Amino acid sequence: MTELTHDLRDLVRLAADEDAVSDLIRRGLDWLARLADYDLAVFFELRDDDRLVSRCVRGRLASEQLRAHELRLDDFPTVREALETRRARAYTEDDHAHGDGDPFDGVLDLPHGHACMVAPVCAAGEVYGLITLDRSECQRYPPNLVELVEVYAQLLGIAIRASEQREALQRLARAERERVRILERDRGAEDALDILAGAKAASMRAVVERASQAAPTDTPILILGETGTGKERLARAIHLSSGRRDGPFVPINCAAIPPALLESELFGHVRGAFTGATRDRPGRFQMADGGSLLLDEIGELPVELQAKLLRVLQEGSFEPVGSDRTVSVDVRVLAATHVDLDAAIRDGRFREDLYYRLGVFPLSLPPLRDRTEDLPGIVSTLLRDLAHRTGRLGRTVTAAGLAKLAAHDWPGNVRELANVLERATIIAPGAELGPEVIDLPERDGPGRIPLARAPRDPFAATDEDDAGSLLLEDVDRRHIRRVLRVTDGRIYGEGGAAELLGLKPSTLQSRMKKLGIRRVEPR
DSSP: OHHHHHHHHHHHHHHHHOHHHHEEEHHHHHHHHHHHOOSEEEEEEEEETTEEEEEEETTTOOOOOHHHHHEEEOOHHHHHHHHTOOOOOEEOHHHHHSSSTTTTTTTTTOOOOEEEEEEEEEEEEEEEEEEEESSSSSSSEEEEEEEHHHHHHHHHHHHHHHHHHHHHHHHHHHHHHHOOOOOOOIIIIIIHHHHTTTSHHHHHHHHHHHHHHTTTTOOEEEOOOTSOOOHHHHHHHHHTTSSSTTOOOEETTTTTTTTHHHHHHHHOOOSSSSTOSSSSSSOOHHHHTEEEEETTTGSSSOHHHHHHHHHHHHHHOOBBBOSSSSOOHHHHHHEESSEEEEEEEETTTOHHHHHHHHHHHEOOOOOOGGGGGGHHHHHHHHHHHHHHHOOOOOOOOOHHHHHHHHOOOTTTHHHHHHHHHHHHHHHOSEEEEGGGGGGOSSOTTOOOOSSOOOOOOTTOOHHHHHTTTTOOOHHHHHHHHHHHHHHTTSSTTSSSHHHHHHHHHHHHHHHHHHHOOOOOOOO
């Protein structure tokens, strides 16, 4: 019984792990030999025309002739009855002499009175076929063994059904990946490559040249640059220029997912791994198998996950959350961040060994304000990209409109430019976008987005600050808030509030908590 339990567990695992149903059937018959002794075991597949066609033959009496053997149900009423009732039955010498006859007459010479059994293979209302067991020994299979083989055949049917469903899901997944690949090629691919190929600024041309050198390899690439400079577009262009272009390109923003869920998003989880995990779920690494994975905002990755990521980079394997089974993947990792990783390493927020593993080939994207000569090409690409989403086709920016765009300093880079152009396409009455419809963020004008403010002394006291008491605690609170306004709430790194105050970041955070400073003070 212990061996049977072990075999059934292996049968379920095989249904989940193997692609070929034929291999599942072959192994199922081999394991059945431990339960019921046989000299010949045949799995007959049931066809729509009421034929039973041999699909797998095992045992010492197996032959090529038996592998091509067929039976018609009209010739074997008791076999049809077994399939319809889904009950196994053992045959006697009298059954063969006065009933259906032996299914292998004329193909195999077995002694009169030999042991013979049939067991239907079925699951969830569907009959897959029939198992026949024969042995030369003239002794009937006992009833308790027939019942056990019946259960085994039903479990084999469940495993076959699971394997077929898995194959169907894999076919759908392959079709979906192909559909996504075609869409990326037809829409995103052209835009991602064009926005780089049309670069005129020397700084950007240097980045494109270095990216084209690294793209054909599987070397990890670290893309650095301010927010909105187009790091994901560059990563996509690298993927599309690599040997993995036909594989998936899977991006994930490490800063947009709560730390408690990020490990599951990256590495997947198994059923029961945590509350709410009702089924196995693959992570982004498994989704990107055979392709590229972009880890955007890698500088925000929690330290406790960095060691697991390092292992994937070194060994190409990991364990999903809640599982002890190692999963191997073939993924090229691209990383992007606007964070100063050198400062993050000094502050203990980023592992130095992970930095060296990711930063084999760093690329630094220049901000848009340093490459305004690329504006016409970028604008054209962004307008084409917007047309797919908004339906506003054929939009162009006039020369005066381009001049107005070139005069802006673009603190939000390409992302800000895309937003400005989208607003312009909505406002413009025609196809041409002139300066009158280009609504740039200005200094607190009516109806403007207050992104750029008038320069002032960042340490100047506000009315609210002056109203405070002279207690040392209140003075500390006001001063920390002023420094936070200077750094836009940034505590870590060069130029951060901790450095300006001459404190360790952890010390500053503790003091902020003690003083009740709970939010970022904008400038």
